[in-house]
Amino acid sequence: MSRLLQVRTAGEIAAVVRLAREVWREHYVAIVGEAQVDYMLEKFQSADAIRDQLDHGFEYYRIVEEGGDAGYVAIVPDEDPAVLFLSKIYVARAFRGRGLGTQALALVETRCRELGRRVIRLTVNRHNRTSIAWYESKGFVNTGPLVQDIGGDFVMDDFVMEKRVELTI
Numbered sequence: 001m002s003r004l005l006q007v008r009t010a011g012e013i014a015a016v017v018r019l020a021r022e023v024w025r026e027h028y029v030a031i032v033g034e035a036q037v038d039y040m041l042e043k044f045q046s047a048d049a050i051r052d053q054l055d056h057g058f059e060y061y062r063i064v065e066e067g068g069d070a071g072y073v074a075i076v077p078d079e080d081p082a083v084l085f086l087s088k089i090y091v092a093r094a095f096r097g098r099g100l101g102t103q104a105l106a107l108v109e110t111r112c113r114e115l116g117r118r119v120i121r122l123t124v125n126r127h128n129r130t131s132i133a134w135y136e137s138k139g140f141v142n143t144g145p146l147v148q149d150i151g152g153d154f155v156m157d158d159f160v161m162e163k164r165v166e167l168t169i
Contacts, residue, residue, distance in 0.1 A: 002070060002100055004107050007060035013050050015062055016072050020045035023071070023090045031127050032154075039152045053087075061107060063091065063100050070095035073104040075111060078121060084112040086122040105138055112165045120165060123148075123158040132159065139163045 007016055021041060028037045043049060050060065053074070063071040071091035078085045086108055091100045112120055123146055124131050132142070140161040148156045 002063055002065040002098070002103060004061045004073070004104060005064055007050075007054070007062055007072070010047070012062060013047050013054075013060075015069050016050055016060055017045060017047050019062075019069055019072055019090065019092060023092055026093060027090075027128075028125075031125055036152075036154045039154055040150070043150065043152075058087065059111065061104070063095075063104055065095055065098070065100065067095075070098075070100055071104065073108060075108055077115060077117065080119075082117055083119045083121050084108070084115060084117040086120050089122075101134065102138070109165050113167055116167065118165055118167060120163045122161050123156065124161060126157055126159050132161075135161050135163075 005012070007013060024037050024041055024045070053076070054060065056076075058074055058076040060072060060074045062069055063073070069092070072088065073086070073090075074088040076085050076087055077083075089101060089104055089108070091104075108120060112118075120140075122135070122140070124135060126145065136142075140163045143160045143162050146156075146158045146160050148158070150156055
């Protein structure tokens with residue numbers, strides 16, 4: 001049985017950092033290259049970056065399965081009061097196919113309702129076909145492209161995807 005545990009302590013942040021390094025290197029090097037993955041891990045998924053995100057309204061949750069840390073999810077309320085931004089949702093390869101991503105997304109939908117938000121928005125690399133198909137299977141709609149300069153001579157070349165969430169269950 002898996003559990004989703006909110007990340008608060010330095011040890012929990014370290015677990016997320018380890019997961020990020022494993023999942024991002026395995027998945028994104030083929031899409032954006034090793035240099036960009038290294039840059040993004042340091043900029044967005046280092047212990048300091050995650051602590052800063054937590055201090056600025058992000059919520060991180062570890063997906064814990066028998067056998068260890070299986071993945072993580074991060075959300076943050078958007079400036080738009082109707083939107084909850086799904087910043088990250090990752091499941092380690094050894095734990096895929098067990099419905100853990102679906103379980104994490106259910107938590108995101110619950111938090112969206114609890115926060116009085118009506119839309120979950122995310123960005124996904126436009127070449128990440130597997131993830132795009134998964135989001136579409138969960139009711140997300142592609143609302144268009146977004147290219148963002150993230151520094152270090154790198155850009156994120158994404159699609160924005162959204163899912164409407166009913167406020168009452």
